[in-house]
Structure formats: C-alpha cells, structure tokens
C-alpha cells in the first residue's frame with residue numbers, strides 16, 4: 001500500500017500542476033471584457049501558490065523528507081541540493097509574479113507581456129521541479145525509507161491539508177477556495193469561460 005504521506009505529496013503536485021496550467025491558459029486568453037473577475041481569480045491563484053505549496057508543502061520536503069532520503073541514499077545529495085535551492089527561490093518568484101500581475105492590472109496592457117513571460121518561465125520551472133522530485137525521489141522513497149520514517153512523514157504531511165487538493169475546507173481558507181473554484185473556468189474551477197475577444201485586454 002502506498003504510504004499516506006506519498007499520496008498527499010503527489011495529490012498536492014497534481015493540484016499545483018492544474019493551478020499552474022490554468023493560470024497560464026487564463027493569462028494567455030486575457031481578461032476580455034471581464035477584467036475585475038479575471039484579475040481577481042489570478043490574484044487568488046497566486047495567493048494559493050504562495051500560501052500552500054510555498055509555505056506548507058516545500059518546507060516539509062526540505063526539512064523532513066529530503067534529509068531522510070539523503071541519510072538512506074547519500075547519492076541523492078546532488079539532486080536534493082538542487083531541489084532545496086529551487087524551494088528557496090520559489091517564494092521570490094511568486095512575489096515577482098504578484099507584482100507583475102498588479103502592474104498589468106493597474107498600468108494596462110503594456111505590462112501584459114512581462115507578466116506572461118515571467119509566468120511561462122515560472123510554470124516551466126515548477127513543473128520541472130515536481131517532475132524531478134517524482135522521478136528521482138518519490139519513486140525511490142518506498143524502497144529507501146523505514147516504517148518509522150513513514151510514521152513521521154504521515155504525521156507531518158497530514159498536519160496541513162491543501163483545500164484544493166483534498167476538498168476539505170479549512171474555514172480560514174474558505175473564501176480563497178470559493179473564489180478560485182467558483183471563478184476559474186474548467187478544468188480547475190466551475191466558473192464560466194472568459195470570452196476570448198482579442199484586443200479587449202485592459
């Protein structure tokens with residue numbers, strides 16, 4: 001049976017990948033004639049990335065899972081060092097995206113390309129980061145870690161649950177959850193699609 005912590009990590013990766021792909025798709029399509037809803041949902045999605053993966057998921061990987069794996073298999077040190085570096089860079093990258101989104105919203109379409117370029121780099125960076133974790137670490141983890149390690153990991157990864165990944169709504173994040181799911185178009189949310197009308201970006 002797959003360890004619980006592994007399921008949590010993989011489910012959070014899937015959710016993050018879906019959020020990233022939706023963000024990129026929505027940004028490409030632009031606000032059309034609904035700038036308020038458009039910027040509102042993009043802001044909420046960036047906040048989600050800052051709040052859950054950056055502050056909950058990554059610190060537990062870096063402080064708990066990675067050291068356990070390196071102890072069990074020292075050859076993983078090189079890949080772990082690179083992933084740790086990416087965790088450290090992640091928060092600053094989200095801040096830059098939030099700032100560039102605000103610039104697009106407040107300064108207009110002239111700032112759109114800078115946000116889109118930064119977002120595309122970020123989405124590539126993040127999908128690659130998760131794919132390295134899955135290929136190099138998560139696949140090997142069941143063979144390398146002891147049952148004692150898994151008890152500790154299960155406890156840690158169960159201490160927070162991502163409301164988008166689990167559907168469990170922490171009241172303090174209810175507003176964020178509702179905003180994303182209700183406003184974002186499919187496949188992430190249930191909101192209606194933004195009309196794609198070229199030349200109407202605000």
Ligand SMILES: [Fe+2]
Pocket residue numbers: 058061083087129133
């Ligand atoms: Fe990570």
Ligand SMILES: [Fe+2]
Pocket residue numbers: 009013057061130133
């Ligand atoms: Fe991860």
